[in-house]
Amino acid sequence: MNAPFEVPVVDISPYVRGGTDAERAVTADAMDTACRTVGFVQVVGHAVPDEAAADLASAVDDFFALPLETKKQLCAPKGVNRGYTPPKSENLSLSLGLQAADRMNDFFEAFNTGAAVADYPDASVPLDPALYPENLWPAESLVPGFRQRVQTWEAQAGRVARTLTAVFADALGLEPDWFRGVTGHSLDVLRMNNYALPPGTVDLDGDLTGMGEHTDYGIVTVLWADQVPGLQVLGRDGHWHDVVPADGALLVNLGDAMARWTNERWMSTLHRVKPPVVDGSIQRRRSVAFFHDGDVDAVVTALPGTVEDGEEPLYPPVTIGEHISAKLAGSRDLQENTDAVREAARVLASAR
Numbered sequence: 001m002n003a004p005f006e007v008p009v010v011d012i013s014p015y016v017r018g019g020t021d022a023e024r025a026v027t028a029d030a031m032d033t034a035c036r037t038v039g040f041v042q043v044v045g046h047a048v049p050d051e052a053a054a055d056l057a058s059a060v061d062d063f064f065a066l067p068l069e070t071k072k073q074l075c076a077p078k079g080v081n082r083g084y085t086p087p088k089s090e091n092l093s094l095s096l097g098l099q100a101a102d103r104m105n106d107f108f109e110a111f112n113t114g115a116a117v118a119d120y121p122d123a124s125v126p127l128d129p130a131l132y133p134e135n136l137w138p139a140e141s142l143v144p145g146f147r148q149r150v151q152t153w154e155a156q157a158g159r160v161a162r163t164l165t166a167v168f169a170d171a172l173g174l175e176p177d178w179f180r181g182v183t184g185h186s187l188d189v190l191r192m193n194n195y196a197l198p199p200g201t202v203d204l205d206g207d208l209t210g211m212g213e214h215t216d217y218g219i220v221t222v223l224w225a226d227q228v229p230g231l232q233v234l235g236r237d238g239h240w241h242d243v244v245p246a247d248g249a250l251l252v253n254l255g256d257a258m259a260r261w262t263n264e265r266w267m268s269t270l271h272r273v274k275p276p277v278v279d280g281s282i283q284r285r286r287s288v289a290f291f292h293d294g295d296v297d298a299v300v301t302a303l304p305g306t307v308e309d310g311e312e313p314l315y316p317p318v319t320i321g322e323h324i325s326a327k328l329a330g331s332r333d334l335q336e337n338t339d340a341v342r343e344a345a346r347v348l349a350s351a352r
């Protein structure tokens, strides 16, 4: 029988409050094991106040409760990863170049915010406003306090993500501030996801997909989610496993940049969302992902020591900007990404 699938719990408090070298080494070691074996981590000891999470959840409720027509006024132009995306407008499995002929688009609706050009006045390169666009906030009178609640969370999630990269540097034997060199003007995006459809609109005979299978694209993702099943993670056993955040934990997963820098010593693990259907309607589920993706011009290529003598790296060099643009063209513009061969092969090998 297979060993049960478990997402390891890692306590990062020695990096948050300044622990001893020995305490940090325990954390870094546990992180290395989690990243090598699962690629998802239940992170505790992050010191995010409960109130910030409660305010985030209420902000998500308030926004998605608006009428669809009102939300649609906050849609960004095509190709701009900001604002509202209505249900069934994205297809995440196309970010891998995978598509089933009968597959409808993902039914999640989302609201995206993120880093804009103006957030990095000292950036070392000129930043393209297409990749660092302005945010589209609902009017304060429409959802009072929304922006403030969301920005408080963005700051907390960003702090956790940067702390995690300090843990990663130790775990990989890099200089402690190695990630600072590739995240000075990081492409950071916050995506609030609402998995719900009005009763009667669910076609239970169809292939219902909350969010199609995908890997995340950048360095690391910090996820807050309801403890409602739906998120499924592809284990090394080739099976999909339900994962919910542990009490007080943030779910963290690695993106493609980490798999590429480490030449797959660490994994950008495939995941998808299939929320449960109860009495003919979807049990509502909320999640908020903070993507810490790295500098648009950072080159991602196998780190020294990760490729055996005489072997080739598993991936050719790519910049973060090139990689993310190819992925977003898949999920948002519905063009199959032909440059995700290794990720797509993992999905096709899984037990669906």
Ligand SMILES: O=C(O)CCC(=O)C(=O)O
Pocket (backbone or CB within 6 Å): 191, 193, 211, 216, 223, 225, 231, 271, 273, 286, 287, 288, 289
């Ligand atoms: O809803 C979730 O739990 C996962 C969301 C996700 O994978 C994403 O937004 O990339």
Ligand SMILES: [Fe+2]
Pocket (backbone or CB within 6 Å): 214, 215, 216, 271, 289
């Ligand atoms: Fe994801």
